[in-house]
Amino acid sequence: MLTKLLHNALKQAQLLSGVRNTLSLWSHKTSVRACAARSATFQSLEDGLELNYGGAPMRFNYVWLRDHCRSASSYNSSTNQRNLDTASIDLTIRPDITTVEDGHLILTWPGGHVSKYSLSWLAENSYEGKKQSTIQPRIFWNSDIYKNANIPSAKWDTFMSCDDEVKKFLQNYLLYGIAFVDDVPATVEATEAVTQRVSLIRETTYGRMWCFTSDLSRGDTAYSQLGLDRHTDTSYFHEPCGIQVFHCLKHEGTGGRNLLVDGFYAAETVRQQSPENFELLARSPIRHEYIESSDNHQNHMTGFGPLINVYPWNNEMYLIRYNNYDRSVINTIPHDLVQPWYVAHRELTKELRRPENELWVKLTPGKVIFIDNWRVMHGRESFTGLRQLCGCYLTRDDVLSSARCFGLHA
Numbered sequence: 001m002l003t004k005l006l007h008n009a010l011k012q013a014q015l016l017s018g019v020r021n022t023l024s025l026w027s028h029k030t031s032v033r034a035c036a037a038r039s040a041t042f043q044s045l046e047d048g049l050e051l052n053y054g055g056a057p058m059r060f061n062y063v064w065l066r067d068h069c070r071s072a073s074s075y076n077s078s079t080n081q082r083n084l085d086t087a088s089i090d091l092t093i094r095p096d097i098t099t100v101e102d103g104h105l106i107l108t109w110p111g112g113h114v115s116k117y118s119l120s121w122l123a124e125n126s127y128e129g130k131k132q133s134t135i136q137p138r139i140f141w142n143s144d145i146y147k148n149a150n151i152p153s154a155k156w157d158t159f160m161s162c163d164d165e166v167k168k169f170l171q172n173y174l175l176y177g178i179a180f181v182d183d184v185p186a187t188v189e190a191t192e193a194v195t196q197r198v199s200l201i202r203e204t205t206y207g208r209m210w211c212f213t214s215d216l217s218r219g220d221t222a223y224s225q226l227g228l229d230r231h232t233d234t235s236y237f238h239e240p241c242g243i244q245v246f247h248c249l250k251h252e253g254t255g256g257r258n259l260l261v262d263g264f265y266a267a268e269t270v271r272q273q274s275p276e277n278f279e280l281l282a283r284s285p286i287r288h289e290y291i292e293s294s295d296n297h298q299n300h301m302t303g304f305g306p307l308i309n310v311y312p313w314n315n316e317m318y319l320i321r322y323n324n325y326d327r328s329v330i331n332t333i334p335h336d337l338v339q340p341w342y343v344a345h346r347e348l349t350k351e352l353r354r355p356e357n358e359l360w361v362k363l364t365p366g367k368v369i370f371i372d373n374w375r376v377m378h379g380r381e382s383f384t385g386l387r388q389l390c391g392c393y394l395t396r397d398d399v400l401s402s403a404r405c406f407g408l409h410a
């Protein structure tokens with residue numbers, strides 16, 4: 001019991017660290033700006049320079065500095081694109097003169113070109129600054145954490161008319177990987193309109209906006225009344241759809257609740273308990289497949305990738321593909337790692353299946369849910385009667401872009 005308590009405390013500390021990192025990054029930025037007059041010191045090294053400016057020393061390579069010159073001839077600041085041909089830089093380049101003046105680092109290169117970088121820009125863009133910061137702050141959750149957070153749903157009227165409501169919605173979505181809009185008219189058109197407030201719709205073999213019932217119209221269990229264990233969709237794409245939108249337009253019958261599980265919460269637990277199992281799942285590429293052959297639909301899709309994907313520079317998770325239905329033949333894992341891979345898969349599955357990690361919701365007409373399909377698994381209970389679900393997929397990049405345009409950290 002005590003170990004479990006300790007374990008939970010540890011886990012919470014770890015889970016919240018993403019959010020704390022952002023806060024510290026923000027305060028770092030503020031302090032940099034507030035002390036713009038503060039001087040910096042530098043030291044020239046063989047292949048770059050070390051800059052001391054309000055915090056830990058940062059290193060900048062000379063080729064990197066020349067490549068990142070923001071002068072008009074090197075960089076077009078109205079299109080935010082590089083003009084300079086990187087291949088034209090002498091790889092052994094060193095500045096003739098290095099100075100720090102008025103909050104800027106100024107380098108004069110052989111031949112006379114001058115590059116000027118503001119110190120705060122350098123601090124924000126340094127490797128040292130990046131390494132510490134989280135790419136996307138998140139709050140990992142189990143059912144209690146999510147329920148206790150009392151996240152409000154957005155409301156149709158305000159959502160459709162007020163950008164600030166969309167911004168708040170996106171902030172919740174980014175943190176938790178799920179977000180709801182309530183009071184939406186129970187039609188495909190209104191569902192489409194809500195989605196388009198957020199971003200572009202991604203057309204797939206299932207259509208642009210889809211509306212399905214248990215009519216077995218497609219070669220997939222989703223089109224039946226059977227229960228579906230937790231999974232992510234389109235695991236058979238090399239780039240799985242980023243977001244899944246669901247709106248239950250009608251259900252006259254029993255059962256049919258939806259299950260949501262935060263895959264990152266479960267995977268983080270595995271990382272804490274057995275780092276080697278986490279590593280194995282993050283390193284072994286496996287294949288998922290969608291094969292459909294009917295009069296109306298011919299598809300054969302295959303996607304490769306590890307079950308857990310982490311950014312290589314900071315090990316932050318960004319994508320889980322977990323779909324035991326669509327997982328294909330494993331022949332990409334060397335013999336001696338096959339058994340360990342199954343052990344690791346079992347451990348993750350055990351965490352994903354813990355009842356305390358399950359959030360059950362009954363989707364009713366009017367309630368639209370957005371699910372981060374790179375993070376949160378969904379499933380459903382078997383059901384009786386007519387049940388009609390509509391929705392669509394979105395591309396992750398498009399949604400993150402919308403969020404950034406609202407000024408959110410994504």
Ligand SMILES: C[N+](C)(C)CCCC[C@H](N)C(=O)O
Nearest residue numbers: 206210220222232233234235
């Ligand atoms: C959502 N919609 C019913 C349109 C498609 C369902 C796709 C199901 C597939 N097994 C997968 O997991 O990707």
Ligand SMILES: O=C(O)CCC(=O)C(=O)O
Nearest residue numbers: 222228233258379380389
């Ligand atoms: O019927 C449901 O609630 C969801 C089924 C499903 O997993 C899907 O359509 O992707």
Ligand SMILES: [Fe+2]
Nearest residue numbers: 222232233378
């Ligand atoms: Fe699904």
